[in-house]
Each structure stands twice: as structure tokens, then as C-alpha cells.
């Protein structure tokens with residue numbers, strides 16, 4: 001990614017300050033979300049010892065098949081752990097809401113989402129119930 005940004009700067013489409021701002025975004029987006037995801041995965045595994053044991057067995061098996069090592073390709077074989085991480089992210093999303101502006105008027109059933117609305121979408125609610133919850137802010 002950094003290589004792409006530097007290549008763009010050599011074509012004069014990005015300044016050093018632009019690159020710095022992009023790197024700041026990756027650093028923030030990258031550390032906060034993954035730290036929260038890891039934390040909730042570990043907390044849930046601590047709470048559910050039977051699941052933790054299945055994860056442990058899967059890791060032991062994959063490591064045995066790979067001379068006691070975990071590398072990028074053997075990590076792809078930890079499918080049970082991957083499902084546990086995804087379930088932790090569903091229950092406790094690291095980014096628990098996002099905002100969108102529809103850009104143009106959109107009618108969904110009886111609701112009109114005007115182009116000047118900001119739509120809050122709460123993943124934490126949509127991932128955990130069958131109802132979609134959102135808040136509309138009139139920013140006209």
C-alpha cells in the first residue's frame with residue numbers, strides 16, 4: 001500500500017502531507033479495530049472453554065502438520081478459529097456504526113431517505129437482531 005502511495009507521489013498526484021494522512025488513517029484503522037477484535041475473541045474463548053479447546057486442538061494439528069510452525073499459508077488452515085473471530089466480530093463489531101449520505105433521494109418501503117440526510121447504520125444492532133435500526137439526521 002505504501003509503495004502505491006509513493007508511486008502516486010512520484011506522479012505528483014499526492015504530496016508528502018497526503019501520504020502522511022493516509023498512513024495515519026491505516027495506523028489508526030488498523031490497530032484499534034484489530035485490537036478490539038482480538039480482545040473480544042479472547043474474552044469469548046475464555047468464557048466458552050469447550051470452544052477454546054476446539055481452537056487449541058485445531059492449532060495443535062495445523063502446527064504438527066507444519067513442523068511446529070505457523071506461517072501465512074498454514075494460518076489459512078485455521079478455519080474453526082476464523083469462524084470464531086468472525087462470530088466475535090458479529091457479536092461485538094469493532095466498528096459498531098457507520099454513517100452514509102445517500103447522495104440522492106432513495107425510497108425504501110414507506111421511508112424516504114432524502115439526499116441531505118445522514119444515515120447512521122448500527123452494525124451492532126443489525127448483526128444481532130432481525131431489525132435494521134438507523135437514525136436519520138436532517139443536515140439541510
Ligand code: HEM
Nearest residue numbers: 025026027029030031033034037089093094095097098099
Ligand atoms: C477487525 C479488523 C477491522 C475491521 C472490523 C474494520 C472495519 C472497517 C469498516 C467497517 C470500515 C468502513 C468505515 C466506513 O465506511 O464508514 C473500514 C474502513 C477502513 N479500514 Fe478497516 N477494519 C479492520 C481492520 C483494518 C486494518 C488492519 C486496516 C489497515 C491496516 C484498515 C484500514 C481501513 C481503511 C484505510 C479504511 C477506510 C477509511 C476511510 O474511508 O477513511 N482496517 N474498516
